Amino acid sequence: MDNKNYYNPDDLKKFGNITEFQEEMGKKFFEYYGEVFKEGALTEREKALIALAVAHAEQCPYCIDAYTSDCLKKGADEEQMMEAVHVAAAIKGGAALVHSTQMMNQVKKMTM
Numbered sequence: 445m446d447n448k449n450y451y452n453p454d455d456l457k458k459f460g461n462i463t464e465f466q467e468e469m470g471k472k473f474f475e476y477y478g479e480v481f482k483e484g485a486l487t488e489r490e491k492a493l494i495a496l497a498v499a500h501a502e503q504c505p506y507c508i509d510a511y512t513s514d515c516l517k518k519g520a521d522e523e524q525m526m527e528a529v530h531v532a533a534a535i536k537g538g539a540a541l542v543h544s545t546q547m548m549n550q551v552k553k554m555t556m
Contacts, residue, residue: 456506489518496525497532 463470481491492514499507515525 451505453505453509456509459506487518489515489520492518493520493524493528497528500529501532501536 460474462473481488481495486494492511495507496511496515499511512525
């Protein structure tokens with residue numbers, strides 16, 4: 445295979461094939477996945493925006509493509525989508541920074 449990119453956008457279309465090597469677990473995953481994204485306490489649009497934010501935090505190009513499309517289909521606009529991504533970035537950055545307290549505790553323990 446002569447791909448210039450590690451991620452092949454066409455592979456997203458093959459997601460349904462995850463049942464090929466383990467049918468029972470794959471089917472259970474898709475059942476769960478389908479239930480999660482149904483309208484509930486959160487709208488389908490809100491869930492799509494959350495998924496888009498998580499996709500960016502996880503840096504999954506397949507998910508970014510899928511949930512960008514899904515957000516647009518469910519009525520989210522570009523500003524809402526970018527705001528969701530910024531929320532993910534702020535949480536991801538904050539999560540890294542809050543762990544600096546562990547480093548600071550260790551420095552204080554070793555130098556005091």
